[in-house]
Amino acid sequence: MKLDERGILIVISGPSGVGKGTVRQALFNMKGHNLTYSVSMTTRKMRPGEVDGKDYYFVTKEEFEQRIKEDKFLEHAEFVGNYYGTPLDKVNEQLDNGQEVVLEIEVNGALQVKKKVPDCVMIFIVPPSKQALYDRLMKRGTESEDVIKQRVEKANREFKVAPKYDYIVVNDDVNNAADRIMAIIRAEHARTSRSIDKYYELIGETDENSEENIGN
Amino acid sequence: MKLDERGILIVISGPSGVGKGTVRQALFNMKGHNLTYSVSMTTRKMRPGEVDGKDYYFVTKEEFEQRIKEDKFLEHAEFVGNYYGTPLDKVNEQLDNGQEVVLEIEVNGALQVKKKVPDCVMIFIVPPSKQALYDRLMKRGTESEDVIKQRVEKANREFKVAPKYDYIVVNDDVNNAADRIMAIIRAEHARTSRSIDKYYELIGETDENSEENIGN
Numbered sequence: 144m145k146l147d148e149r150g151i152l153i154v155i156s157g158p159s160g161v162g163k164g165t166v167r168q169a170l171f172n173m174k175g176h177n178l179t180y181s182v183s184m185t186t187r188k189m190r191p192g193e194v195d196g197k198d199y200y201f202v203t204k205e206e207f208e209q210r211i212k213e214d215k216f217l218e219h220a221e222f223v224g225n226y227y228g229t230p231l232d233k234v235n236e237q238l239d240n241g242q243e244v245v246l247e248i249e250v251n252g253a254l255q256v257k258k259k260v261p262d263c264v265m266i267f268i269v270p271p272s273k274q275a276l277y278d279r280l281m282k283r284g285t286e287s288e289d290v291i292k293q294r295v296e297k298a299n300r301e302f303k304v305a306p307k308y309d310y311i312v313v314n315d316d317v318n319n320a321a322d323r324i325m326a327i328i329r330a331e332h333a334r335t336s337r338s339i340d341k342y343y344e345l346i347g348e349t350d351e352n353s354e355e356n357i358g359n
Numbered sequence: 360m361k362l363d364e365r366g367i368l369i370v371i372s373g374p375s376g377v378g379k380g381t382v383r384q385a386l387f388n389m390k391g392h393n394l395t396y397s398v399s400m401t402t403r404k405m406r407p408g409e410v411d412g413k414d415y416y417f418v419t420k421e422e423f424e425q426r427i428k429e430d431k432f433l434e435h436a437e438f439v440g441n442y443y444g445t446p447l448d449k450v451n452e453q454l455d456n457g458q459e460v461v462l463e464i465e466v467n468g469a470l471q472v473k474k475k476v477p478d479c480v481m482i483f484i485v486p487p488s489k490q491a492l493y494d495r496l497m498k499r500g501t502e503s504e505d506v507i508k509q510r511v512e513k514a515n516r517e518f519k520v521a522p523k524y525d526y527i528v529v530n531d532d533v534n535n536a537a538d539r540i541m542a543i544i545r546a547e548h549a550r551t552s553r554s555i556d557k558y559y560e561l562i563g564e565t566d567e568n569s570e571e572n573i574g575n
Contacts, residue, residue, distance in 0.1 A: 144487060144531040145539075267551070271360060273562045302562050310546070311554040313561075315360040323361075323549055330526070330546035333539055335483070338527040345529075346489045346518050 146338035146345065150177070150238040151331055152260050153245045155324070156253035157268030158301035159294060160280040162314050166268055167247040169321035176325065179242040181217075181234050184210070187225040200230060217259055218252040231259060243328055250301045257307070264331050266324060267308035271315040362554035362561065366393070366454040367547055368476050369461045369540070372469035373484030374517035375510060376496040378530050382484055383463040385537035392541065395458040397433075397450050400426070403441040416446060433475055434468040447475060459544055466517045473523070480547050482540060483524035487531040 155170075157163050171178055184200040186207050195201050202210075207226045210216060219228025229246065237244050246256065257265055270276040280294045305311055310327055314320045331337065371386075373379050387394055400416040402423050411417050418426075423442045426432060435444030445462065453460050462472065473481055486492040496510045521527055526543055530536045547553065 144529045144535065146527055146529060269558060269562070271561070305558055306551060306555060308551055310549040311362060311551050311558055312549050313360045313362060319360065323545060326542040326545035327549060329539060329542035333526040333528050333543060335522060335524050335527050339522055342485065342521055342527050345485070345487070 145332045146341040147332045147334075148241055148341070149337075150240065150242040150244060151328060151337075152234060152238060152256070152263035153178075153243055153324070153328060154253050154256050154263050154265045155245060155247045155268060156250050156266070156308070157314075158250070158270075158276060158298040160276055160298060161268045161270050162279070162317065163247050163268050165317050166312075166314055166320045166324070167245060169317045170245065170324055173321055173325060177241065177243055178245050179237055181229050181237065181244050181246055183227055184216075184230045184233075185225060185227050187227075200233065214259075217246070218248065218255045220252075229256075234260075250304050254304065254307060262337070264310070264327065265308040266310045266312055266327065267305050268312055268314050268320065269302075269305070271313055273302075361548045362557040363548045363550075364457055364557070365553075366456065366458040366460060367544060367553075368450060368454060368472070368479035369394075369459055369544060370469050370472050370479050370481045371461060371463045371484060371540070372466050372482070372524070373530075374466070374486075374492060374514040376492055376514060377484045377486050378495070378533065379463050379484050381533050382528075382530055382536045382540070383461060385533045386461065386540055389537055389541060393457065393459055394461050395453055397445050397453065397460050397462055399443055400432075400446045400449075401441055401443050403443075416449065430475075433462070434464065434471045436468075445472075450476075466520050470520065470523060478553070480526070480543065481524040482526045482528055482543065483521050484528055484530050484536065485518075485521070487529055489518075 155163055155167055170176070182196065182198075182200060184202055184207065186202060186204045189195065189199075189201045193199065204226070207228070210228070210230070211219060215231050217229040217231050217234060219226060221227075234244050246253075248256070253265060256263060270279070276298055277295060280298065281291055312320050312323050312327075371379055371383055386392070398412065398414075398416060400418055400423065402418060402420045405411065405415075405417050409415065420442070423444070426444070426446070427435060431447050432444040433447050433450060435442060437443075450460050462469075464472070469481060472479060486495070492514055493511060496514065497507055528536050528539050528543075
C-alpha cells in the first residue's frame with residue numbers, strides 16, 4: 144500500500160551519448176511497472192494509421208501557438224516547419240490517473256520541465272567514466288572529427304548540470320540503471336512531502352475520539 | 360554501480376505498537392542486503408557467552424559518563440541502574456565500511472538522532488488505519504484499561520511527528536513495508552547530495568583536456 148497514489152513525472156536526462164534511450168527502454172521492459180509515455184502534441188499532418196490522442200495530439204498551428212502563449216507546454220520545439228510539444232494538461236491527467244509519466248529529454252528541456260512541475264523527479268544518467276562517453280560518441284558513425292569534437296564539447300557542458308538533478312544514476316549496465324530508477328520511483332511515493340496529506344486522511348485528527356475507539 | 364559507497368544510517372521509527380520490530384526483522388531477512396545493526400554500549404556486566412564489541416561494548420560507568428559529556432552518543436538512556444547508548448564513533452566506522460546501519464527506535468530517540476546525523480534517512484512506519492493500531496495495542500496482553508488508554512494516548516501523540524520524517528511507510532503487510540524500505544535505501548544512494556562528490560571524481564574536471572582524450 145502506498146499513501147501517495149498520484150503518478151510521478153519522471154524526467155530522464157543526461158549528457159548526449161550516455162544512453163538515455165536505452166535506459167528508458169529497459170525501464171519499460173521491466174515487469175509490473177505502471178509507467179507510461181506522455182503523448183506529444185504536433186502541428187504536422189496525421190499519417191495513415193496514426194491515431195489522434197495516441198500517437199500524437201494533432202492540432203492546428205494557431206491552436207499550438209495559442210497554447211504556447213498560455214504556457215500550456217512542459218516544453219516545446221520547432222522541427223522542419225512543424226511544432227512538437229509536451230502538453231502540460233494531458234500529462235497532469237495521466238498523473239491524476241495514477242500513471243508514472245516518463246519523459247526522456249535533453250538537458251535543456253529537462254531544466255525547463257523542473258520549473259513547470261517542481262515535484263517531478265529529475266534523474267541524471269551518467270556514464271561510468273568520461274572516457275566511456277567519449278568512446279560512445281566516437282563509435283556513433285562516420286562523422287568528421289569536427290562533428291565529434293562538437294559533441295564532446297556539448298557533453299562536457301552537459302556534465303556540469305548534474306547538481307540540478309535529484310538523482311544521479313550510473314549507466315554502467317542498462318538493467319542495473321533501470322532497476323535503480325524503479326527503486327527511486329517506489330521510494331519517491333513514500334516521501335513525506337508526497338504522502339503527508341493522505342497520511343492525515345488515514346489517521347484523521349489525532350486527539351479527538353481516541354477513547355471512543357478503544358472499546359470496539 | 361553506485362556512486363555513493365558510504366553506508367547510510369537508516370532510522371526506523373513510528374508510533375508504539377505499529378510493528379517496527381517486525382518490519383526491521385523482515386528487512387534483515389531479505390536477500391542480498393548489506394544491512395547491519397549498530398552495537399550498543401552499556402555499563403552492565405558482561406554475561407557468559409557475550410562478546411565485547413559484538414553483543415555490546417562493555418564500559419565502566421565513568422567511561423560512559425565521560426562519553427555523555429563529550430556528546431559521543433547518538434542517543435542513550437538509563438535502565439535499571441545501567442546505561443545503554445548508541446556510540447556515534449562506532450556507527451561512523453560501520454558507515455565508512457559501506458554498511459547500512461539500521462536503528463529501530465522510539466520516536467523521541469529518532470528525533471535526537473536526526474539532529475546528530477543530519478544525513479540519516481528517517482523512516483516513519485504507520486498502520487494502515489488508526490483503528491488497526493488501537494486493535495494491536497489492545498491485543499498485546501492482559502493490561503488494565505488504564506494502561507491501554509495510556510498507550511493509545513501515547514500513540515496519538517506520536518502520530519503527530521510524521522512530518523519530521525523523510526519517508527512514511529505503511530505497515531499493511533510486513534514484507535511490502537520491508538521491500539519499500541529496501542527501495543528507499545537503493546534510491547537514497549543515488550541522491551545527488553550523496554553522489555555528487557564521487558561524480559566529480561568520476562568525470563574529473565569537465566573543461567580541460569577533452570580534446571586530448573578523443574584520439575585514444
